[in-house]
Amino acid sequence: MANKDCEKVLDMLNEYIDGELDANNAALVRSHIENCPECREALEELKKIEQMLDESAEEAPEALCDRVMERVRAEKAASRKKIVFMRRFGIIAAAAVICLTVIASPMLIMVATGGAKAEADCLDAERAPMLEDMLTGNGAAMDDHYSVIENASSDNSKTDILDAIKDLIDNGKAETEAATEAEPLLVDSGEYRAILLDGSEVLLYIDTDEYTAKIGETKYALKTDYKSTSSGVTYILASENELIYFEVASHGSVIFEQIEK
Amino acid sequence: MTNEEMLIKKAKSGDEQAFSDIVRLYEKQVYNSALYIAKNREDAFDISQEVFMKLWRTLPSFRGEASLKTWIAKITRTCAIDYVKARNTKTAFSLTYENDEEKDIDVIDDDLSSNPAQSYERKEKIAAVRQAVDSLPEPVRETLILREFHDLPYAEIAELLGISEGTVKSRISRGREQIKLFLKNGNFL
Numbered sequence: 001m002a003n004k005d006c007e008k009v010l011d012m013l014n015e016y017i018d019g020e021l022d023a024n025n026a027a028l029v030r031s032h033i034e035n036c037p038e039c040r041e042a043l044e045e046l047k048k049i050e051q052m053l054d055e056s057a058e059e060a061p062e063a064l065c066d067r068v069m070e071r072v073r074a075e076k077a078a079s080r081k082k083i084v085f086m087r088r089f090g091i092i093a094a095a096a097v098i099c100l101t102v103i104a105s106p107m108l109i110m111v112a113t114g115g116a117k118a119e120a121d122c123l124d125a126e127r128a129p130m131l132e133d134m135l136t137g138n139g140a141a142m143d144d145h146y147s148v149i150e151n152a153s154s155d156n157s158k159t160d161i162l163d164a165i166k167d168l169i170d171n172g173k174a175e176t177e178a179a180t181e182a183e184p185l186l187v188d189s190g191e192y193r194a195i196l197l198d199g200s201e202v203l204l205y206i207d208t209d210e211y212t213a214k215i216g217e218t219k220y221a222l223k224t225d226y227k228s229t230s231s232g233v234t235y236i237l238a239s240e241n242e243l244i245y246f247e248v249a250s251h252g253s254v255i256f257e258q259i260e261k
Numbered sequence: 262m263t264n265e266e267m268l269i270k271k272a273k274s275g276d277e278q279a280f281s282d283i284v285r286l287y288e289k290q291v292y293n294s295a296l297y298i299a300k301n302r303e304d305a306f307d308i309s310q311e312v313f314m315k316l317w318r319t320l321p322s323f324r325g326e327a328s329l330k331t332w333i334a335k336i337t338r339t340c341a342i343d344y345v346k347a348r349n350t351k352t353a354f355s356l357t358y359e360n361d362e363e364k365d366i367d368v369i370d371d372d373l374s375s376n377p378a379q380s381y382e383r384k385e386k387i388a389a390v391r392q393a394v395d396s397l398p399e400p401v402r403e404t405l406i407l408r409e410f411h412d413l414p415y416a417e418i419a420e421l422l423g424i425s426e427g428t429v430k431s432r433i434s435r436g437r438e439q440i441k442l443f444l445k446n447g448n449f450l
Binding site for chain 1: 280284302306309317390415437440450
């Protein structure tokens with residue numbers, strides 16, 4: 001066998017064992033090593049090195065996957081809490097925008113100008129900017145307020161905001177709905193519910209113990225009846241501008257995810 | 262749709278079981294790659310955790326343009342380099358110098374079928390292979406790890422490292438040649 005052939009084949013051996021050669025070159029190497037003991041030996045050595053490298057790898061510690069999954073669950077729980085919380089207030093803010101727009105309440109002026117204490121009893125100086133941030137879509141500020149809201153559950157901050165919206169609904173002409181038990185309920189998170197209109201269209205409502213308010217006029221198309229996963233069921237609703245996911249976990253909690261298209 | 266594509270899709274939608282399956286599929290290569298870079302089991306364990314947590318967080322943005330194994334290899338490389346950098350900085354500022362790298366990582370022989378003599382021989386061989394890999398110049402070692410432990414094709418290694426496929430080929434060839442010489446000198450080959 002000519003030396004030049006050997007040189008060529010030896011140069012391709014690494015690519016050969018790594019499966020990087022095209023069919024023609026791979027066939028060339030195969031046929032050459034059948035007839036060339038030196039190149040065959042070189043190939044065997046390479047394979048042995050590969051095997052030794054393979055054997056040098058140890059199994060990952062048994063605890064690794066468990067530890068990762070523990071952290072994943074913790075992170076998921078934390079982000080679920082935050083998403084649900086932020087979405088909940090996002091919807092409340094959306095409801096507030098609708099209500100405020102409809103009845104042009106003095107509260108709108110109050111919120112817009114930040115004159116919280118002077119104009120209304122239901123919002124104090126701390127909460128007015130928070131609602132203002134929500135109305136103006138200041139997400140970062142909402143994040144800042146998140147811990148305030150979260151930590152203030154005992155002082156009824158959330159209730160105050162809901163009350164503020166309720167006042168607007170009660171005193172004005174905001175769209176409210178009577179109890180919707182009779183309507184086909186697609187999903188109910190306790191805070192918001194999706195009502196199936198005619199088998200494919202869905203309306204979203206914010207829901208409290210005392211009232212149910214329609215969130216805008218957008219009718220969402222139910223893209224899939226449901227998507228069942230091991231962790232629960234996901235409903236996908238689509239409008240022109242957004243996609244909404246309702247994920248109902250098997251243990252009953254609901255995640256509401258709103259994504260702009 | 263392949264089984265892996267199915268797992269990715271499920272994991273992206275938050276399915277923990279699917280993500281756990283992905284971790285199981287890739288934990289060995291991530292851990293060993295981290296072990297070769299950090300040269301310390303405890304650090305390799307921490308790095309591996311960070312790799313999978315980063316994967317969990319970034320999976321929603323994974324569009325499948327590169328393969329999952331390339332994505333994971335990339336995260337592993339970044340995490341390991343950052344971790345070792347942070348460790349070295351910490352060590353440099355430490356008054357009492359502690360070398361966090363185990364000089365020679367004890368070989369764990371998990372082959373229970375081997376007798377003591379075989380077990381000893383096997384351990385020696387593995388230790389020699391590790392020393393051989395450690396002795397490689399950093400660029401060669403890094404390229405070879407991506408090939409051997411992450412099983413990446415040359416083109417993906419080239420893209421990940423920002424080098425040409427020809428360079429990948431020559432580094433792999435050089436790395437294996439040096440390992441061969443190292444092992445031959447120690448009568449392991």
